[in-house]
Amino acid sequence: MYKILSIVFILFVFAMPAFSIVDKTPASVVASSLPVLQSVDCKFVQERTFSGSKVMSSGDFRFVKGKGVYFITTYPIKATSSYTAANNRYINDIILAVTKKNFSKIDKDFDLFLQKSSKNSSWSVRLMAKNENIKNHIESIKIFGDNKHITQIQIYQVNPTIQTDIKFRFGD
Amino acid sequence: MGKKIFVFVVFVIVVCGLVFGKMPETNLLKAVLPQNQSVLIKASDKFSSAVNVVFEGEDSFEAEILKDDFLNDFGVDKVSHFEFENLLSEYNSARSNFLSEKSRKLLLDKRYDDVFKNSRQFLYNPASVIVSEPKDDPFMLFSDFVSNLLQKEVRYSTDFGGNGYAVLNLNNLQKSDINQLFELQKKYSVDEKKVYLTGSPVHSLYTSERSANEINVIALFSVIFVLTLTYYYFRNFKVLIPIIASILAGIGIGYCLTALIFKNVHVLTFVFSTTLIGICVDYSLHWFVEKDKEKLFQSLTDSLVTTVAAFAVLIFANIPLLGQIAVFTATGLISVFFIVKYFYSGLEFDFPQKNKFPCLKIKYKKFILVLFAVFIAFGLARVKFTDDITTLYKPSVELALGERILNDISLDKSRTIVAVTGENIQKILEKEEQVKDTVNAKFVALSDFVPSIKRQNSNRELIEKLYDKKLNSCSDILSSEQIRHLSGDLPQKEILPNFEKNNFLKNFMLDEKTSVMVVNKDIESDLKIDGASVINIAKDVSFQLEKHRKTCVQLVFGAFLMLLGYLYLRYENGAFKIILPSICGILTSFAALGLTMQPVNLFHIFAMFLILGFTLDYSIFRISKIKNSADAVLISCLTTAFSFFLLTFTSFKLISSLGFVLSVGIFSSYLFSLILIDGGNDEVV
Numbered sequence: 001m002y003k004i005l006s007i008v009f010i011l012f013v014f015a016m017p018a019f020s021i022v023d024k025t026p027a028s029v030v031a032s033s034l035p036v037l038q039s040v041d042c043k044f045v046q047e048r049t050f051s052g053s054k055v056m057s058s059g060d061f062r063f064v065k066g067k068g069v070y071f072i073t074t075y076p077i078k079a080t081s082s083y084t085a086a087n088n089r090y091i092n093d094i095i096l097a098v099t100k101k102n103f104s105k106i107d108k109d110f111d112l113f114l115q116k117s118s119k120n121s122s123w124s125v126r127l128m129a130k131n132e133n134i135k136n137h138i139e140s141i142k143i144f145g146d147n148k149h150i151t152q153i154q155i156y157q158v159n160p161t162i163q164t165d166i167k168f169r170f171g172d
Numbered sequence: 173m174g175k176k177i178f179v180f181v182v183f184v185i186v187v188c189g190l191v192f193g194k195m196p197e198t199n200l201l202k203a204v205l206p207q208n209q210s211v212l213i214k215a216s217d218k219f220s221s222a223v224n225v226v227f228e229g230e231d232s233f234e235a236e237i238l239k240d241d242f243l244n245d246f247g248v249d250k251v252s253h254f255e256f257e258n259l260l261s262e263y264n265s266a267r268s269n270f271l272s273e274k275s276r277k278l279l280l281d282k283r284y285d286d287v288f289k290n291s292r293q294f295l296y297n298p299a300s301v302i303v304s305e306p307k308d309d310p311f312m313l314f315s316d317f318v319s320n321l322l323q324k325e326v327r328y329s330t331d332f333g334g335n336g337y338a339v340l341n342l343n344n345l346q347k348s349d350i351n352q353l354f355e356l357q358k359k360y361s362v363d364e365k366k367v368y369l370t371g372s373p374v375h376s377l378y379t380s381e382r383s384a385n386e387i388n389v390i391a392l393f394s395v396i397f398v399l400t401l402t403y404y405y406f407r408n409f410k411v412l413i414p415i416i417a418s419i420l421a422g423i424g425i426g427y428c429l430t431a432l433i434f435k436n437v438h439v440l441t442f443v444f445s446t447t448l449i450g451i452c453v454d455y456s457l458h459w460f461v462e463k464d465k466e467k468l469f470q471s472l473t474d475s476l477v478t479t480v481a482a483f484a485v486l487i488f489a490n491i492p493l494l495g496q497i498a499v500f501t502a503t504g505l506i507s508v509f510f511i512v513k514y515f516y517s518g519l520e521f522d523f524p525q526k527n528k529f530p531c532l533k534i535k536y537k538k539f540i541l542v543l544f545a546v547f548i549a550f551g552l553a554r555v556k557f558t559d560d561i562t563t564l565y566k567p568s569v570e571l572a573l574g575e576r577i578l579n580d581i582s583l584d585k586s587r588t589i590v591a592v593t594g595e596n597i598q599k600i601l602e603k604e605e606q607v608k609d610t611v612n613a614k615f616v617a618l619s620d621f622v623p624s625i626k627r628q629n630s631n632r633e634l635i636e637k638l639y640d641k642k643l644n645s646c647s648d649i650l651s652s653e654q655i656r657h658l659s660g661d662l663p664q665k666e667i668l669p670n671f672e673k674n675n676f677l678k679n680f681m682l683d684e685k686t687s688v689m690v691v692n693k694d695i696e697s698d699l700k701i702d703g704a705s706v707i708n709i710a711k712d713v714s715f716q717l718e719k720h721r722k723t724c725v726q727l728v729f730g731a732f733l734m735l736l737g738y739l740y741l742r743y744e745n746g747a748f749k750i751i752l753p754s755i756c757g758i759l760t761s762f763a764a765l766g767l768t769m770q771p772v773n774l775f776h777i778f779a780m781f782l783i784l785g786f787t788l789d790y791s792i793f794r795i796s797k798i799k800n801s802a803d804a805v806l807i808s809c810l811t812t813a814f815s816f817f818l819l820t821f822t823s824f825k826l827i828s829s830l831g832f833v834l835s836v837g838i839f840s841s842y843l844f845s846l847i848l849i850d851g852g853n854d855e856v857v
Contacts, residue, residue, distance in 0.1 A: 016650055051307070053649050053651075055295060055296065055648075060476055067242070071299055073293070073298075075295050079293035079296065100234075102233075103243065105236060136261070162305070
């Protein structure tokens with residue numbers, strides 16, 4: 001047991017320099033640290049975890065810069081939702097904020113935490129809900145990306161506890 | 173004795189008026205609609221009190237950011253939000269009571285497979301907002317309900333014509349808030365970003381401030397004109413002191429009695445009461461220029477009776493504003509008459525260098541009459557009537573652009589308001605649901621947010637049936653134990669509207685027994701549901717205006733006949749001669765409207781009474797052949813007509829067109845009195 005803990009500790013310590021952690025990053029710093037992202041057509045895979053169950057779906061994702069996002073679900077059922085749909089609103093706002101490097105809209109409701117890799121171009125921004133009303137339903141949202149695209153979005157929901165993980169696959 | 177009685181009556185009126193009078197009323201509809209149209213007035217109040225701020229940016233995201241910055245500066249707390257989280261926490265304990273319209277319809281039609289398919293599309297869509305776990309809501313019905321509510325409340329930003337737009341809806345703003353909006357509009361309209369303000373309160377403030385400036389300039393010109401004319405004639409400014417004092421007393425007493433009878437005196441009553449100035453000036457001027465007081469008072473009495481009678485007819489119109497104008501003006505006139513009679517006798521003014529106006533005979537009377545006849549015939553042939561309330565006001569280019577953009581970006585161009593009345597809130601909700609079941613359209617209504625108890629029970633039964641038929645097919649997301657747990661009766665709990673906790677819900681209520689629904693569809697016909705009525709504010713108001721216009725035309729004829737009867741008793745064959753110049757003046761003013769392509773509206777019909785009230789005096793004094801009255805009549809006509817003529821230059825359509833009609837009517841009536849009535853040797857032009 002002691003050995004396992006030691007290995008975990010060593011791995012953790014060695015892993016530390018790979019990411020420079022910034023507490024509660026100002027929106028302006030987050031904006032200036034992120035790369036300019038491009039419009040994209042790619043595949044997505046979604047995994048939603050509820051208490052005791054998990055559902056998966058996949059399909060095509062389209063992001064049009066300056067406009068918004070389209071999710072075209074192809075598995076296990078077929079469904080399309082465009083950026084104009086009210087349902088998409090919050091995820092659309094987040095993706096647009098990242099791509100336009102303008103966080104003033106979400107800065108009011110979330111604290112931003114930026115993590116940048118010192119080894120490669122990967123980065124992540126964690127949005128921690130600070131608005132009490134949002135806090136009752138969404139704990140945090142984490143966005144991962146590289147120098148060209150957003151690669152993953154994780155949404156941690158409370159009441160009910162739901163975790164949504166959307167991964168984007170490029171070049172498939 | 174008469175003087176003492178007059179002072180006592182005035183004292184009682186003033187004291188009671190000041191004690192019982194309330195703040196002036198400013199709602200235009202309350203001026204023209206009778207009390208039985210209270211739902212229309214309240215609905216109009218509610219919907220016309222909204223301000224929509226439109227934000228234009230490079231795209232909708234930029235527009236949204238501009239909106240947020242603007243709102244932060246304006247004050248987030250001034251906006252009434254849909255407290256989604258409040259409702260959600262309350263409804264979660266009774267989630268099987270709620271169904272979206274679409275899901276309910278599918279369940280009623282027993283299209284369970286479609287319900288299942290929709291639920292899976294919802295579940296697998298990464299962008300869906302899921303508010304309850306599949307183990308509690310395997311068909312995502314509650315999430316679907318909440319999702320639909322969010323779409324109803326939020327006005328989404330949109331892209332249109334190469335720009336992005338966002339809209340901020342504000343309600344119940346104070347005057348200071350709207351001033352702040354104008355300041356912020358200037359601050360945030362920079363470069364590509366633009367802010368447009370729309371809605372009645374914005375137009376009202378913009379127009380009233382612009383009108384106030386214009387009226388100040390006009391008042392200044394009017395005062396200069398009156399002072400110049402008075403000084404030219406009397407070579408003395410002192411004469412103005414009793415004239416102004418009597419007019420102020422007349423207006424004060426008129427206001428007090430009107431406030432005593434009607435409580436809230438409408439601001440338009442004050443505007444129309446300015447006519448008192450023009451009429452009351454006559455009494456004073458005649459007093460100062462005429463030596464034969466006995467003969468003067470005979471004519472003054474006739475003038476008073478005819479004018480009061482013309483205004484008294486307005487009481488029968490069943491229009492609050494007209495009733496107030498009648499009482500206000502009649503009281504003011506009577507008061508000034510008695511002030512002149514009882515208090516002027518002690519005043520002595522010396523006019524050593526009094527100027528007479530040049531004496532001129534009107535030649536070619538027949539030729540001039542023929543010219544007028546041709547003018548009237550051509551003009552009246554072109555007269556058109558309108559009851560469209562929007563023709564009374566023409567917005568500035570900037571405000572009109574904002575309204576056009578708002579209309580362009582609106583998703584639902586058609587909109588009907590339905591008022592629903594019930595004994596209590598449950599009855600109201602049930603009737604709303606009945607309307608929704610009858611009309612195939614999208615709604616925004618209180619019952620969307622809080623269904624009636626009856627509907628909640630029915631929803632629960634529908635979900636129970638769905639579970640009974642289809643729960644087993646949910647094995648993709650539910651364990652057999654979870655399926656077993658959901659089978660059977662669902663928990664019963666009733667959710668009632670909580671207006672205190674959810675302030676947003678109050679927006680749907682006109683009063684305790686009336687709610688309003690907004691339907692995204694044009695509904696022309698009657699709903700045939702007891703307690704539910706379609707309110708088309710513009711159409712209903714236009715209908716009322718048309719009704720009043722027709723009533724007023726009938727009243728004008730009644731007034732003419734009544735006056736003719738009175739004048740016949742006093743002047744026998746001269747009666748028609750007295751009234752004819754006023755009739756010709758009115759016809760000339762309406763012909764002028766026709767020739768200038770201005771459609772005649774209710775307010776122009778009101779102007780007929782005013783022209784009649786103003787100008788009968790001219791004929792009475794002329795036919796009486798009182799020695800010096802011609803000068804007084806001319807001064808009175810010039811001051812009154814000139815003041816109204818200046819009003820034609822105001823930007824507010826209602827005021828400018830009234831000014832036009834009155835100035836043309838008054839001046840032409842005066843000319844007709846010179847042409848049609850022989851005034852002896854004192855011909856003055």
